[in-house]
Amino acid sequence: MDLQTITYLFVGASFALYIGIAVWARAGSTKEFYVAGGGVHPVLNGMATGADWMSAASFISMAGMISNMGYGGGLFLMGWTGGYVLLAMLLAPYLRKFGKFTVPQFVGDRFYSKKASAVAVICLLAASVTYIIGQMTGVGVAFSRFLGVSNEMGIYIGMGIVFAYAVFGGMKGITYTQVAQYCVLILAYTIPAIFISMSLTGIPIPQLGLGGNFAGTDISLLAKLDQVITDLGFGKYTTQLPGSKLNMFIYTVTLMIGTAGLPHVIVRFFTVPTVKAARSSAGWALVFIALLYTTAPAVAAMARMNLHKTINHGVVMSVQGDGSLFIAENSIVYNERPDWMKRWEKTGLLGFEDKNGDGRIQYYNDKNKSPEFMAKVEAAGWKGSELKVNQDIMVLANPEIAQLPNWVIALVAAGGLAAALSTAAGLLLAISSAISHDLLKEIWVPSLSEKGELMAGKIAMACSIVVAGLLGLHPPGFAAGTVAIAFGLAASSIFPVLMLGIFSRTMNREGAIAGMLAGLGVTMFYVFAHKGIFFVKGTEFVNAIGGENFFFGISPNAFGAVGACVNFAAAFAVKRMFPAPPAEIVALVESVRIPRGSKEIGGAH
Amino acid sequence: MEDRSSGAYWTQVLKLLRNVLIVWFVVSYGFGIILVDLFNKVSLGGYPLGFWFAQQGSLYIFVILIFYYGNKMGKLDIKFDVEEK
Numbered sequence: 001m002d003l004q005t006i007t008y009l010f011v012g013a014s015f016a017l018y019i020g021i022a023v024w025a026r027a028g029s030t031k032e033f034y035v036a037g038g039g040v041h042p043v044l045n046g047m048a049t050g051a052d053w054m055s056a057a058s059f060i061s062m063a064g065m066i067s068n069m070g071y072g073g074g075l076f077l078m079g080w081t082g083g084y085v086l087l088a089m090l091l092a093p094y095l096r097k098f099g100k101f102t103v104p105q106f107v108g109d110r111f112y113s114k115k116a117s118a119v120a121v122i123c124l125l126a127a128s129v130t131y132i133i134g135q136m137t138g139v140g141v142a143f144s145r146f147l148g149v150s151n152e153m154g155i156y157i158g159m160g161i162v163f164a165y166a167v168f169g170g171m172k173g174i175t176y177t178q179v180a181q182y183c184v185l186i187l188a189y190t191i192p193a194i195f196i197s198m199s200l201t202g203i204p205i206p207q208l209g210l211g212g213n214f215a216g217t218d219i220s221l222l223a224k225l226d227q228v229i230t231d232l233g234f235g236k237y238t239t240q241l242p243g244s245k246l247n248m249f250i251y252t253v254t255l256m257i258g259t260a261g262l263p264h265v266i267v268r269f270f271t272v273p274t275v276k277a278a279r280s281s282a283g284w285a286l287v288f289i290a291l292l293y294t295t296a297p298a299v300a301a302m303a304r305m306n307l308h309k310t311i312n313h314g315v316v317m318s319v320q321g322d323g324s325l326f327i328a329e330n331s332i333v334y335n336e337r338p339d340w341m342k343r344w345e346k347t348g349l350l351g352f353e354d355k356n357g358d359g360r361i362q363y364y365n366d367k368n369k370s371p372e373f374m375a376k377v378e379a380a381g382w383k384g385s386e387l388k389v390n391q392d393i394m395v396l397a398n399p400e401i402a403q404l405p406n407w408v409i410a411l412v413a414a415g416g417l418a419a420a421l422s423t424a425a426g427l428l429l430a431i432s433s434a435i436s437h438d439l440l441k442e443i444w445v446p447s448l449s450e451k452g453e454l455m456a457g458k459i460a461m462a463c464s465i466v467v468a469g470l471l472g473l474h475p476p477g478f479a480a481g482t483v484a485i486a487f488g489l490a491a492s493s494i495f496p497v498l499m500l501g502i503f504s505r506t507m508n509r510e511g512a513i514a515g516m517l518a519g520l521g522v523t524m525f526y527v528f529a530h531k532g533i534f535f536v537k538g539t540e541f542v543n544a545i546g547g548e549n550f551f552f553g554i555s556p557n558a559f560g561a562v563g564a565c566v567n568f569a570a571a572f573a574v575k576r577m578f579p580a581p582p583a584e585i586v587a588l589v590e591s592v593r594i595p596r597g598s599k600e601i602g603g604a605h
Numbered sequence: 606m607e608d609r610s611s612g613a614y615w616t617q618v619l620k621l622l623r624n625v626l627i628v629w630f631v632v633s634y635g636f637g638i639i640l641v642d643l644f645n646k647v648s649l650g651g652y653p654l655g656f657w658f659a660q661q662g663s664l665y666i667f668v669i670l671i672f673y674y675g676n677k678m679g680k681l682d683i684k685f686d687v688e689e690k
Contacts, residue, residue, distance in 0.1 A: 066660075071641075071659060074637060077659070077660055077664060078633045078663050081663075081664045081667050082629065082663065082667055084667065084671065085629050085671055085674075088675070089622055089625060089674050093678075211649065211652040212650065212651055220652075222651055222653070222656070223651065238653050239642075239645065239653075239656075245638060245639070248638055249634060252633070276675075279679075280672075282671055282675075286667060286668050287668055293664055294664050593614075593618070594682075594687040595682055595689050596687045596688065596689055597689075
């Protein structure tokens, strides 16, 4: 069977499985639609949270980013897992005890104010919609390759499928389908990694393989990679920094506290039976997440190695600075390029331009202007790097680059789609409940029927998919970068207000509202300055206010932590000017702190 | 007579949080970022140690931390008689 047929078969079978489960568990009442009756086992809930969490950004894009960033890519790994520790300890058990099922509801009750709840809805929408843009970028990459269409067409098809998928079942359907999706995506991620680790280092476990020796030599894989890419003018893999150490630090903080502030992840912890289970659910979620996250750096480094090995035959034998990478015959001839390159060229995400007209592909860092390196390039007759590789294709292309069997490539396609769909569905659910329940039912139209609420939720989903899809056509960055912005928005708005709600007995509504607005505002300002107003290209105004990364060299994707500080500061400053919260709110905060008396979640009716 | 009030429970909870967060900070931000160059002088198999902490080690420790915390909290709940029934 050819690759295309097998891919259809794998993707088709996995979809049939998810839809089968969704039909089997089809949601009935509104409450079931959102939280699956509160009775999901911690291990299963952990798996579902894992699937929810590991989106197209984690599955498709993250390893590509790390591949390009080297050591600095560790910020995604630490950030997106370290946040779970915060979530498990600081938020999940208390929110579960509080017994409401959306973030705006918690904010509205704790800060005795519908205005606070409405502001929380705005924060939630800002973070979720940005997040979905990132997902659509990833979905576009996956579909374009899988169907052999352009990236743009891939996004349109993805929009349709995500919509059908999210509207079809509620959370219950989603919880069990997500367990299935987790299984598909983790197999899809680890199996090729095992094959590749085996062939590059002879060690089957990728986490150990990354620390192993390059096969057939006594030099370690990482040292070999350092040598090859520094010879080609790139930064050293094991020490390369994203801008500065400060930027890396702040970026990691942002991703961590953003993790603990993302509405679709938090809502997961309302679906466990007890406070105790909320604590262990977060633990299990992290176990399942860590399985993929500790594999990712191996995938990243090995994909980079294999890519260079494919383009330049000098890679295997070369030693530091011996110039073998610059021997003309070692660069591959374009007409003899492997099939995977031809397949990816169709999507427009990989491209070759023969700048020096020798019919061979030269791939190196043409931004490196050190005179020593320039001299080597000149001597070899290279006129610029001729291969453009979109980072987001690295994971999907990885098994093809390594020439793994067709069924592995098909499995990865199925896994990538599973990752994108599961997260998009979870996010859309958070958006739809925020709009239909927290905004419409609670604030604008209290008379709304249950049916009307469900309908409003579905309309909200449809609108957000269209908006996210259209913005996804011209994304503000690679999938993982765009998702990082979403984390920044959550970090600067939702995380602080939840923390204040639980850990400060005296925080009043005015403080909370001021904090959210200030945090979200300043973060959006910084991001929009760099990426355009509402991510529309051409509206960037960063040069008018101080130039790129003007705030201590911090990149816009990393800015959320600064926004969070502004949020806290504004909240405490404004708090002083207004009366303290009423006694029953103080009692409420005290009761949230102890597990006893937790109830089945209610709140909708 | 030991204090069994909810205030005392909360103090114990905050103490546990502080301890866990210290480890959490040290392995990721400490070993993985701030002191990475120092740790990179040592190697763990083919890994420079600082690089390992940033891309592998902290993740393993995070998992252990969450379970440790869940376990300790379960015990605290029983000790102060505030567990769910």
